Amino acid sequence: MSYFEQFMQANQAYVALHGQLNLPIKPKTRVAIVTCMDSRLHVAQALGLALGDAHILRNAGGRVTDDMIRSLVISQQQMGTREIVVLHHTDCGAQTFQNEEFQEHLKTELGVDVSGQDFLPFQDVEESVREDMQLLRECLLIPDDVVISGAVYDVDTGSMREVY
């Protein structure tokens, strides 16, 4: 049985708990959370979010990319969010490699030349949060009155600390 089949089975149990809801498409808190794909971070639980509360955007590292901006613009302009939280975490996969060696690996392993592509690794997790908050502040597509906060999540303890 593939994991997909296991997820489909687990989902049947979830449906019974879920019941029929008719939550609005616009998030109740008007917040969008930008964070990492890491498996040790369950965003809704860690931040106390109920169903319908906030948009959750996740990529490798929780980095502010063009696609993240695309998503945030839709979140804000179509669905009314007005606050962004950038949440990176300890022991991140984005800290496990550097661009050049990773490009070399992909050429050897997959035969694909991705030289020049930035996979957005980082060394210092507080610095990466600050960088991404700054990118959001400078972005012309994000209105100036949007509230932007940042934090680091500790994958061992589940705790968040704010980044200024």
Next chain:
Amino acid sequence: MSYFEQFMQANQAYVALHGQLNLPIKPKTRVAIVTCMDSRLHVAQALGLALGDAHILRNAGGRVTDDMIRSLVISQQQMGTREIVVLHHTDCGAQTFQNEEFQEHLKTELGVDVSGQDFLPFQDVEESVREDMQLLRECLLIPDDVVISGAVYDVDTGSMREVY
């Protein structure tokens, strides 16, 4: 109090439940889930995922973009995942607009010219899952033996149905 402050407070309660864990950086199931930022979808609960089980990647629509590929390549090549689930959902924000009107809106509202940019809206949610599964199958950076599945999540009932 901003919502960020509320999330920080809720997180304090979560820390007590979390306890000290030392889960490995590599996801246990070796699965990466590609899905939407929608607030009505809590991925871990809906699929029965424990902490540490799977990477969760989310953007507007759950679309396979360059940034999604960047994240999946890191997920697979650095963290060992070998299965991808594409999970879109009913009543998606990506079904609420079309590119040209949205570009016009951004020009009027924010004074920014984004003509030509594809914000990746779609009409038919099963079709969008198939399109994105196909993009993954054709992508040279995703090995051929990676298992790719697709499903649609119903935001009213919490149920998933497979897309073939």
